Amino acid sequence: MAKKNIFNIGIILIAIILVTMIGYRYATAETESLEFSGPNIYRAIYAYEIMNERGFEVNLVFEGKWTDTGENAQGTGTVLKGEEGTFTIKYREQEITVGGPTSGKEHIAAGSIKLEPAHSAVVKLGLTARSSDSLDMLVKELDTLAETLVSDIHNTGISGSIMLDSETLLKPTILQEIDNILGPGNEVEFYETGLVFSINNADTKDLAEIANMLRLNNIEIAKAATSRMTVLVRADEQIDKTEDELSANVPETANVYSLKIIKKSVQ
C-alpha cells in the first residue's frame, strides 16, 4: 500500500537528493584544515587562539568585501588580535578588522578565511626577573640570547611586565606614541617619572623602536626592571636540535628557567 504511494516515493527521493548534497559538502568540507568559510569565523578564532597560545605568529588570508564600498577584497595580514567574531590584522601597515560575511562593523566582511603560521617553529623560554641600565640593553640582552639558540630568527616575541625609571619628567603624549608602536594586546601605564608595560603581544623590535623613540624625545632611562618573562624565539626554518642541545647553548647568566621547542602551530 504505502510502497506505491507517490508522496512517500517523493519523500524518499527528496531525502536521497538532500543526503547526496550534504554528503558531497561533507566530503569537500573544511575539516582538519586551517581554512574556514566566513560564517565559521568563530572556529577560526578558536584555532587562532590555540596557535597564539603555542607562541606562533599567524597570518590571515582573507577573501570578501570591503564593507564601506562593497568592493571585492583579498589579501594577507598578520593577526594582532582575534576575539568576539573579529580579527584585527596588520594589513599594508594599517590595522584593519575582519569579520564574518554579514558583518557591517568591521572593515572586511570575509567570505573565506585561511590561517597560516608566519614561521616554522618556536623556542619558548621562561626567563627569571631581571634589571638593566636601559631599555636598549635589555633588548640587546634578549636578542643575543635568541641568536645563541636560533640562526634564522623570524622575530623574538615577549610577554611579561617591564618597568622603566625615567630621569626626565614624562609627558602624556609619550603614552600615545608608545601605544601606537605596541598595538593591541599590550598596555602601558604612565607615571611622571616612569612607565609600566604589560606586554602580551610584542617583540624585541617593538621594544627597540620604543627605546629609539624615547631617545629621540630626549628621555633618559635610568633603570629597566622586568617581571618573569616568556620569550618566544620564532624561527623561519624547522629546528633540528633537541631541547637538551639548545639548553646547553644557553649561558648561565641568561637565567633561563625553562626551554621548550614547539614545532607545530596546532596539534
Next chain:
Amino acid sequence: MKMSKQFLQSEILRPSVILVIGTLLFLAVSAYVPGFKGFAIIIGALGAFVIGELIGFRKFKGKKFNFKYLKTVSLVVFIIALAALYIDFFSAGGIPIFNTAIRRFLNPWLTSIAFLMVPANALLISAIAKDKNAKIKTLVLIIFTAGMMALLGYRTEVLAALISGGLVAYYCEIFKTKEILTIGIIAILAFSGMTLMRGSASTHRFATTVAAFDFIAEEAGTFGISHGSVQFSEVLRIASDAPVLGGRHLIGRIIGARRGTSITSMLYGPPFADFGLFALVEFLIFGLIAGAGYKAAKKFGGVYAAIHAIILTFLVLGIETGITDLIIWSYVVVSGGFLFYSHFKPKI
C-alpha cells in the same frame, strides 16, 4: 488511487518525516556542514525523536474531546493578543515591518502576549470546523493572523500562523489536499519574501547557524555546559533578581561572538549545550508528544488538531532557531500536559 487519497495515506505529515526532511533541507542549503560529532548528534536526536514518536503513536489512548466554550475562549485569547499587539506598536512608536529599528522598542511581554494569536487562531479554526462557510472563515483567520504577525517583522510567527492554520484546517477536514498544498507553497513564498525584505537572503545566515551548532556539538561534552541556561533563560530571568543572559545570546557567548550578538544554533544546539548527551531524553519526549498528537489529530481532529499543529509547527520552525522562548515551552508543556491528561483520564 486518487492523489488526495494517496496524500491521506502517505507519511508526508508524520512529524519525524517532516523533521528529518526539514533538517536535511536546512543542512543542504547551508554553506557549511557540521563535522562528525555534529552529524552524530543530529542522527541521535532524530533517532530518539522517532522512538518517542513510535511509542506515542502506538500507546496513546485519548478520547474525543469536546470543549463547549472552546470557540469563546479562543476568541477571547485572540482579541487579547490583538489588543496587546496594538498597544505594543503604540508604545514602540511604529510598526516594525516598515521600520526594523522599531523592533528594539517592542515590549517583550506584550509581544509574547501578541504571539498567542497563533495558537488562538489554531484553536479557533478547530472550533469553527463545522460552521457554515468554515473554509472562508478559516482562510480569513489564517491570512489575518499571518498579516498581523508580519507587522511584527518576525518570520517565524508568520510561518507559524500559516503552517499551523493550514494543518488544523486539514486535520479538521476544512481544506482538501490541493488546498493544503497551496497553503504550503504560500508559506514557502512568505518565508522567502520576508527573508528578502529583511535583506538576508544569502545562505550565510544558515551557515552561521550550522557552524554555531557544530561548535556546540564539539564543546558540549557528556553533561553539557550551560545546564538549562540556554533553553530556559526566560524562566531563570523570572526567578532571578540578577540580569540573566538570553538563550541565543548565551550561545553567542559560548562560541565567542561579540557581546550582545544573538546566535541561533539549530533545534539541536540548545539542548546539547544545556544537557549534553542527556538532551536525547528531550527529543524522546518531543517525539512522544508529537506521536501522540499526530495520532489524536488524525483520529479526532478538533482541539487535538490545534495542539498537534502548534507543536509540529514550532518544532519545524525550531530547526533553525532552536526552542529557547518561554512562550514556545509553554505550548509544549500545555500540549504535553493535555495529551497526558487525555491518555490517563479517558472519560473527559
